[in-house]
Amino acid sequence: MTGTLVDRLPAGAYPDDLLEGFVAWTTDMGLELYPAQEEAILELLAGNHVILATPTGSGKSLVATAAHAAALARGERSVYTAPIKALVSEKFFALARDFGPDNVGMVTGDASVNPGAPIIACTA
Incomplete structure (x- = not known):
């Protein structure tokens, strides 16, 4: 299945549902989360502030995409x-x-x- 990330967002803003939808979308895109990405995304979805300091090309933008998705799912x-x-x-x-x-x-x-x-x- 392909499509936009919006197609994978759950109706509510529960962190587990958001993570499940985001991981399904990344899988559809042929991507797999690195451990640092998954940890940062889990913290963001739990409502915590995150500073992600990893090397160039390590996937910080994908973490930001998850933050945008979470905000959109919450109506923010x-x-x-x-x-x-x-x-x-x-x-x-x-x-x-x-x-x-x-x-x-x-x-x-x-x-x-x-x-x-x-x-x-x-x-x-």
């Missing part, structure tokens, strides 16, 4: 920030692919796309 908004528009644009398209275009917006100094969306990519 979430924000991805980057210092330059090129990074914001790149992440905007990736988030739109993962969550569907109606759920993602972009706000920069000179452009705004779907600013009322529950997930926003913006310049810092």
